[in-house]
Amino acid sequence: MENIEQPFEQEDFPYEDQDYERVEDLIMWEHHQIEDKLVKAISGEGLSVNERRDLFNDVKKEILHHMNAEEYTYYQEIPGVNDISKDQIRESKQEHHQMKLIMSEIDDVAVEHPDWKAKLQVLCEDVKHHHREEEEEFLQHTKEEWSDEKSQKICQDFLKAKKKANF
Numbered sequence: 753m754e755n756i757e758q759p760f761e762q763e764d765f766p767y768e769d770q771d772y773e774r775v776e777d778l779i780m781w782e783h784h785q786i787e788d789k790l791v792k793a794i795s796g797e798g799l800s801v802n803e804r805r806d807l808f809n810d811v812k813k814e815i816l817h818h819m820n821a822e823e824y825t826y827y828q829e830i831p832g833v834n835d836i837s838k839d840q841i842r843e844s845k846q847e848h849h850q851m852k853l854i855m856s857e858i859d860d861v862a863v864e865h866p867d868w869k870a871k872l873q874v875l876c877e878d879v880k881h882h883h884r885e886e887e888e889e890f891l892q893h894t895k896e897e898w899s900d901e902k903s904q905k906i907c908q909d910f911l912k913a914k915k916k917a918n919f
């Protein structure tokens with residue numbers, strides 16, 4: 753999980769037998785992975801303090817890579833698709849920014865402190881809200897409008913952007 757070259761477990765990847773897939777499916781799949789991990793980190797069930805911190809660090813990296821890839825690839829292509837406006841994209845980027853701020857605050861709090869869980873819950877709510885908005889306002893429309901070929905090309909660019917990320 754710590755490997756930046758391979759940000760997700762290969763066996764979990766739904767398209768391992770194909771060399772292409774639609775970007776909307778990949779983004780949706782990553783949304784679910786991220787949300788599952790956040791819920792698990794919040795509950796902390798069966799996890800030691802260190803494991804909980806590791807899980808947060810792991811999901812934080814996934815969120816950062818996901819947002820970065822969206823901004824450098826998918827978001828670049830969507831203005832004008834079903835009247836998606838630049839303002840909507842700007843708002844979405846601001847939500848990314850808010851999530852980064854909360855995550856850096858969480859870094860400064862000890863896992864044992866009650867604020868750690870409270871901040872993680874706020875992050876999880878923000879992430880879920882952001883994901884549902886992206887799915888309804890962007891993914892649904894590009895899925896209708898883009899050919900498989902176009903979507904697959906952006907998917908490849910998205911994966912390349914994730915591999916290049918070195919943070």
Ligand SMILES: [Fe+2]
Nearest residue numbers: 819822882886
């Ligand atoms: Fe996003």
Ligand SMILES: [Fe+2]
Nearest residue numbers: 779822883886
């Ligand atoms: Fe997303």
